Amino acid sequence: MTRIASVTPVAPVTAVTVVGLDAAGAPPHPALAPVLATAGLVVGAARHLAAVPVPAGADTITLGPLAPALRRLAAAVDAGVPAVVLASGDPGLFGIVRRLRAAGLPLRVVPAVSSVAAAFASAGLPWDGAAVVTAHGRDPRAAVNACRALPLVAVLTAPGAGAAELGAGLIGWSRRLLVAEHLGTAAERIRAVTPEQAAAETWADPHVLLSLADPVPAGLAPADAVRVGSADAPPADAVPSRGATGGMRADNQPAAAPIGGWALPETRYAHRDSMITKSEVRALVVARLRPRLGRLIWDIGAGSGSVGIECALLGAAVVAVEQDPEAGATIQANAAAHAVHVRLVTGRAPAALADLPEPDAVFVGGGGVDVLTAVVARQPERVVLTLAALDRVAPAVGLLRAAGYTVEGSQLSAARLADLPGGSIRLAATNPVVVLTGERP
Numbered sequence: 454m455t456r457i458a459s460v461t462p463v464a465p466v467t468a469v470t471v472v473g474l475d476a477a478g479a480p481p482h483p484a485l486a487p488v489l490a491t492a493g494l495v496v497g498a499a500r501h502l503a504a505v506p507v508p509a510g511a512d513t514i515t516l517g518p519l520a521p522a523l524r525r526l527a528a529a530v531d532a533g534v535p536a537v538v539l540a541s542g543d544p545g546l547f548g549i550v551r552r553l554r555a556a557g558l559p560l561r562v563v564p565a566v567s568s569v570a571a572a573f574a575s576a577g578l579p580w581d582g583a584a585v586v587t588a589h590g591r592d593p594r595a596a597v598n599a600c601r602a603l604p605l606v607a608v609l610t611a612p613g614a615g616a617a618e619l620g621a622g623l624i625g626w627s628r629r630l631l632v633a634e635h636l637g638t639a640a641e642r643i644r645a646v647t648p649e650q651a652a653a654e655t656w657a658d659p660h661v662l663l664s665l666a667d668p669v670p671a672g673l674a675p676a677d678a679v680r681v682g683s684a685d686a687p688p689a690d691a692v693p694s695r696g697a698t699g700g701m702r703a704d705n706q707p708a709a710a711p712i713g714g715w716a717l718p719e720t721r722y723a724h725r726d727s728m729i730t731k732s733e734v735r736a737l738v739v740a741r742l743r744p745r746l747g748r749l750i751w752d753i754g755a756g757s758g759s760v761g762i763e764c765a766l767l768g769a770a771v772v773a774v775e776q777d778p779e780a781g782a783t784i785q786a787n788a789a790a791h792a793v794h795v796r797l798v799t800g801r802a803p804a805a806l807a808d809l810p811e812p813d814a815v816f817v818g819g820g821g822v823d824v825l826t827a828v829v830a831r832q833p834e835r836v837v838l839t840l841a842a843l844d845r846v847a848p849a850v851g852l853l854r855a856a857g858y859t860v861e862g863s864q865l866s867a868a869r870l871a872d873l874p875g876g877s878i879r880l881a882a883t884n885p886v887v888v889l890t891g892e893r894p
Contacts, residue, residue: 497539620651754819
């Protein structure tokens with residue numbers, strides 16, 4: 454006889470529905486009406502609560518301090534009461550979704566067009582290569598520095614941290630600023646100004662600031678893309694020039710340097726018997742690998758994983774190949790400590806390389822000629838290797854050149870400061886290492 458096991462149904466968790474509303478008053482998302490109809494609790498700013506038909510029987514919370522609302526929302530989830538949170542635009546873009554998730558609330562998010570997307574769209578500009586930062590509720594210096602460093606930045610502003618303040622911080626930098634006010638309304642205004650002009654004016658809150666390198670990268674600002682109101686055009690001298698060239702990265706990626714830096718001291722990694730690429734060498738190796746978002750790096754003979762981890766900190770995808778399972782566990786622990794993901798392949802190269810995806814760059818930190826032969830057979834764009842034994846340099850150079858790579862090399866010999874008794878200081882030499890870089894023409 455076949456027995457059919459009984460299954461106890463599990464009640465679904467009641468999620469909080471977060472709905473973005475268009476600041477311009479456009480029709481809300483079709484999903485809003487049915488969730489509002491069954492809502493027992495509706496949370497939002499006063500202007501949001503006034504903009505939607507809140508059911509007569511639903512409790513409402515007008516947002517001020519967030520903590521009381523979080524407590525009420527958590528109680529609603531526990532009681533199975535449907536709750537709705539109203540927000541502006543895309544609540545997942547520097548919005549309330551982050552705070553609700555941090556509070557452990559289960560969420561369903563229904564976004565509207567974000568103010569950043571609306572600003573770029575109204576200006577008729579592409580923004581796939583833009584960095585998006587916020588000056589709301591934090592020190593605006595980070596936003597100013599992003600605009601100083603990158604060719605295309607969108608800034609979500611706040612009172613006291615808006616176009617005037619950001620413009621003042623950009624005086625002396627070659628930037629053109631687009632300030633988008635009253636987005637989506639009849640009073641919408643998008644003006645192109647210099648940092649000096651931005652600093653001298655008063656702007657309506659909230660607004661979005663777009664910072665462009667000057668000269669403006671080609672294709673970013675055609676002369677008819679910027680407008681004031683629904684019909685007026687800005688003065689000719691306020692419009693960024695057509696067809697100029699600038700510093701847009703060819704891969705459409707903004708810079709993303711790790712907060713804690715790179716070429717970190719060996720003490721920042723667990724390692725065994727000093728089996729770690731020293732920080733002075735690692736600095737050059739990582740620079741030669743050119744890690745960034747969109748690139749895949751192999752770290753062969755990874756040891757502690759320090760090279761691959763620092764490539765991951767700079768945005769690259771990384772595969773670490775290591776034959777020693779104990780070292781593999783160390784790599785995983787180091788990656789977790791630095792909050793990056795590194796795929797670990799435990800095995801001996803070159804056999805372990807056979808089924809790996811094609812790399813953009815490879816670091817060979819361990820292995821012989823057979824490993825380097827297998828690497829160049831895959832024809833990555835760049836190959837970087839470190840050699841302590843001088844008799845291995847010439848064969849490696851010859852192998853790379855025979856595979857069509859141009860080769861350059863450096864011998865690094867660092868001496869570190871070390872304390873002596875009595876307060877004196879000496880220089881302690883580290884082992885010299887040769888760094889070879891092969892690049893495909």
